[in-house]
Amino acid sequence: MASGLLAGKVAFVTGAGSGIGRATCRILARDGAKVIAADRNLQAAQETAQQLGAERAAALEVDVSSASSVQSAVAAALAKFQQAPSIVVNSAGITRDGYMLKMPEHDYDDVYSVNLKGTFLVTQQFAKAMIEQRLSECSIVNLSSIVARLNNVGQANYAATKAGVISFTEVASKEFGKFGIRVNCILPGYIDTPMVAVVPEKIKQQVVQRCPLGRLGQPEEIAEVIAFLASQKSAYVNGAAIEVTGGLK
Ligand SMILES: NC(=O)c1ccc[n+]([C@@H]2O[C@H](COP(=O)([O-])OP(=O)(O)OC[C@H]3O[C@@H](n4cnc5c(N)ncnc54)[C@H](O)[C@@H]3O)[C@@H](O)[C@H]2O)c1
Structure with a gap:
């Protein structure tokens, strides 16, 4: 049996084929969880899982914007480790x-469809499974963004969905608390992942100048906070929106 804060737990991570999702799989597995790496890009999810080994991780194809795909993922996730994910x-x-x-x-x-509806579909379907299986000490962590507060020009669609994720998280925390499911979200600043690789260099330099720590964040620096929220170290943290930005406002 694995040791660590998350030993005996199964975690389901979407967007696990890249960036923050991949780093999260790594950190949760390090802390003892068995991890289901789910992504629309199955090959990328498989690479994540392979890096962790078959005992600790499995890959799954899912399109979070599709209710039927998410529904199939719940059944498939249960089958992977004969246990419903509590993370x-x-x-x-x-x-x-x-x-x-x-x-x-x-x-x-x-x-x-991906950022807000996808978060809704996955949360709804997996919370149902947690409740049906009477799991205890469950944790759902959603990725919002500091863009929900900065509201940058050119990001009307993204900013609105990420602000929506904060409200959605709060509602979910109120509805699910009585089932022993905590729901929190993280607002990352600018993190060095493929998503930010496409941001023009000039904008990235401006961000770095405005950031008190003077650099982009690393995906692991978000994953560590996710691991904290997934664990009982954060047992009384619920409905929170935590900025992890190096101080960028
Ligand atoms: N990188 C940042 O600076 C940053 C900042 C704030 C918030 N975020 C948020 O953190 C999360 C992860 O970002 P990242 O930087 O790791 O991005 P990324 O682009 O590196 O990875 C995103 C992953 O999501 C997968 N994906 C996309 N659509 C999907 C779908 N419909 N179903 C399943 N999987 C799908 C992609 O295949 C990819 O593997 C995102 O929600 C992002 O908005 C990132």
Whole structure:
């Protein structure tokens, strides 16, 4: 049996094929959890799982924006380790930046479908499984963004969904507390992942200058806070929105 704060737990992580999701799988496994690395990109999820080994991790294809795909993922996740996940991390997310006057409707819809509706579908379906299985000490962690507070030009779709994730998290924390399920969200600043790799260099330099720590964050620095929220070290933290930005406001 694995030792560590999360020993005996199964975690389901979306967006696990890249960036923060992949780092989260690594840190949760380090802390003793068995991890289901779920992503729309199955190959990327498999790479994440392979890095951790078959005993500790399994990969799963899921499109969080599709109710039927998420429903299948619940059944598949249960089968992987013969146990429902008591930790869920909603890290799948996309950007489709552009000025509002020129934003195609599908860029708005796509970002909404993954970032906000996807968080809803995964939370709803996995919370149902947690309740049905009478699991205790459950934790759901959602990825919002500091952009929910900064409201940058060119990010009407993304900022609105990430602000929505904060409200959604609070509602979920109020509805699920009585079932022993805590729900919190994290607002990362600018983290060095493929999502930020496409941000123009000039903007990244401005961000670094505005950040008191003078650098981008690393995915592991978000994953460590996720691991804290997943563990009983944060047993009384519920409905919180935690900024992890190096002080960037
Ligand atoms: N990187 C940052 O600076 C930053 C800052 C604030 C918030 N965030 C948020 O953190 C989360 C992770 O970001 P990241 O930087 O790791 O991004 P990333 O682009 O590196 O990884 C996102 C992953 O999500 C997957 N994905 C996309 N759509 C999906 C879908 N419909 N179903 C399942 N998987 C899907 C992608 O395949 C990819 O593997 C996102 O929600 C993002 O909005 C990131």
